[in-house]
Amino acid sequence: MKIRAVNLTRVFHIGLSRIAAVNDVNLEVNEEKFIAVIGPSGSGKSTLLNLLGLNDYPTSGKMLIDSKDTALLSKKERRKIRLFRIGFVFQTFNLLSTLSALENVELPMSLAGKPLEDQREKAVKLLENVGLAHRLDHRPKELSVGEMQRVAIARSLINNPELIIADEPTGELDSKRANEIVDLLFDLKKRHKTTIIVATHDQEIVEPADEIYKIMDGKLSHR
Amino acid sequence: MGVAVASTFVIAVGATTLRYTAVVKEMSVLFSGQIIVVSKDAIVIQAVPIGGGMLQQAKLEREIAEIQGIDEKIPILLLTSIETEGILQPIPVNFSLGIPVDKWRLILGPTPLRENIGRFPRNESSKEAVIGASLADQYNWTVGKEIIINEQRLTVTGILDSKLALLNRCIIMSLTQTQALSNYQGSVNIVAIKPLEGYADEVLAKNIEQNITYVKALTEDERNDIIQPVLSQVETWNLGIHTVILMLSLILVMTVTTMNVSERRRDFATLDAIGAPLSFVFRAVLLETLLIGVIGGAIGIILGSIAALVLASLYTNISLVQFFPSIFQVAPPTYLLGIFFSIAAVCCLGGIIPAINATRMRIAETLRAEY
Known part of the structure; x- marks a missing residue:
């Protein structure tokens, strides 16, 4: 999946203030690349990732996926891209509290209309890969923060997306677990030729990335 | 619980009135x-x-x-x-x-x-x-x-x-x-x-x-x-009571479901973010309200029939134990089924607006607000 952002801007109006969380960003992400976006808290990382992941609409500028302007896509088309082509790992995991770890991971595949046996088989495999084979039936509140993050990563992978967007995927993990997640992401990129965009503070992720960008007050710069 | 109480009241009043108008007829x-x-x-x-x-x-x-x-x-x-x-x-x-x-x-x-x-x-x-x-x-x-x-x-x-x-x-x-x-x-x-x-x-x-x-x-x-005008008036009052209680149930379900959807807006935004079709979210909310209706209606049927039986027992001085075998004469199954389906339909109806709201979450804003 090729992504291109052209003069991408997202402005929020809070009271009388106008805050450009993403300000005139130009970015090109080619297939099979591992991109790291770094920046302090409140610099606009999450807003940028939401725009790239089609979770939000830019105030101005363009977002192109495979050279197609996403502004021209219907809500249904955007939803389909999110379901089939993009896997999103949220900073706060956003697991559904009423579902077990296994059901959370199965969910996108179930929404994609895949057979139940395939869902189960793949979800179990992914949870095994992230070291949670013993936690399949546990609900999010019964899992540690690290375990929830790993469930969220497994969920983002279930539909074999071409692009994975991860917002601080190791932010809540200890260094051992963080390393495992980093290894997992790199392994994905190698094995499945997945494009990965990660917002992080973590040097473990930043250093081996193909490209590193820094964001500050909504402005993105290549590092 | 509110739905169960409402259907209990509807059945107790309705079945009793129905019984006595039937006797008069x-x-x-x-x-x-x-x-x-x-x-x-x-x-x-x-x-x-x-x-x-x-x-x-x-x-x-x-x-x-x-x-x-x-x-x-x-x-x-x-x-x-x-x-x-x-x-x-x-x-x-x-x-x-x-x-x-x-x-x-x-x-x-x-x-x-x-x-x-x-x-x-x-x-x-x-x-x-x-x-x-x-x-x-x-x-x-x-x-x-x-x-x-x-x-x-x-x-x-x-x-x-x-x-x-x-x-x-x-x-x-x-x-x-x-x-x-x-x-x-x-x-x-x-x-x-x-x-x-x-x-x-x-x-x-x-x-x-x-x-x-x-x-x-x-x-x-x-x-x-x-007798017809009297019976008609009783039936109109009965219908009026049914309508008012069903409307109250509708408002109750709508309010509770709106609060419920609001409390779980992060879940709905997440579903949207991972690409869940709108129909999935809509159906999920409606299914929940239908479930409220089915469970509340079922509890209401049981409690309402018992309440109608107690009223009939008080009215006739026949002990509850003796009255129990005639429970379906006091509260006819067709009437109970009618109320059950009305309650379920009202709950579904009450879920429509919250279900629409659940499909209109703005993902980024909702998730950011929840951080």
Whole structure:
């Protein structure tokens, strides 16, 4: 999946203030690349990732996926891209509290209309890969923060997306677990030729990335 | 819980009203095709004269005999609330019918006696009675048993096994015996008249009223015309209560589901973010409200039926245990099903707006607000 952002801007109006969380960003992400976006808290990382992941609409500028302007896509088309082509790992995991770890991971595949046996088989495999084979039936509140993050990563992978967007995927993990997640992401990129965009503070992720960008007050710069 | 309480109330009120309107409607069967002659001042509910005083049997029969077009005339003494087993019930939960022994079938039709055991009283002076099944079960009366009614001893000669609730609460004796027992010797309060074939009942009724000025003669249609507006009004009130409670349930479900969706907006935004179709989110919310309706309705059906049973038990003085086997007579299954489906439909309806709201989450804003 090729992504291109052209003069991408997202402005929020809070009271009388106008805050450009993403300000005139130009970015090109080619297939099979591992991109790291770094920046302090409140610099606009999450807003940028939401725009790239089609979770939000830019105030101005363009977002192109495979050279197609996403502004021209219907809500249904955007939803389909999110379901089939993009896997999103949220900073706060956003697991559904009423579902077990296994059901959370199965969910996108179930929404994609895949057979139940395939869902189960793949979800179990992914949870095994992230070291949670013993936690399949546990609900999010019964899992540690690290375990929830790993469930969220497994969920983002279930539909074999071409692009994975991860917002601080190791932010809540200890260094051992963080390393495992980093290894997992790199392994994905190698094995499945997945494009990965990660917002992080973590040097473990930043250093081996193909490209590193820094964001500050909504402005993105290549590092 | 609110839905369960609402459906309990609907069923308790509705089933009770339905039961008693059905009983009133059933009464017309007793004197079907007949003219009933009652005191001019009596208020007639179907076949039952309320107030108006007694009529002198001999005099009235003599006067009726002079009118042409009459096939049969049956003098009847119908009494409400007689004292059974030393207890005088404050509201009419039993009826006593005094009918001449040779005229039973003209009034009761082919109503059988339970298990075909027993018989109707043999003659006018015999101290015997046929008892309605419900009364017999209430007081444990069986054929051959001696019972006390208005301080007089009578022998039960049969248990009436009727489909009519009224007859199941009836004590049927000979006319003379009923008059003696109630100190109304020589008096009746109804004369049922069967017109000769070819005689229009309206014409005959008018003729009776013209010739006997102290009575009114009511055809079946006229009796129905009197009661119909009352029944319609009761049914309208009942419908009104149902509608108000169902509307309250609708508002309750809508409010609770809106709060629920609001509390779980992060979940809905997440579903949207991972690409869940709008129809999935919409259906999920509706399914939840349907579930509220189904569970609340089911609890309401159970509690409402029990409440209707308790009300009927209080009204008739029949113990709950004895009443329990007739639970579906008090709260008919078709009525319960109707309420169940109405509650489920109302809950689904109440879920529509919150379901639409759930599909309109703005992912980034919702998730950011939850950080």
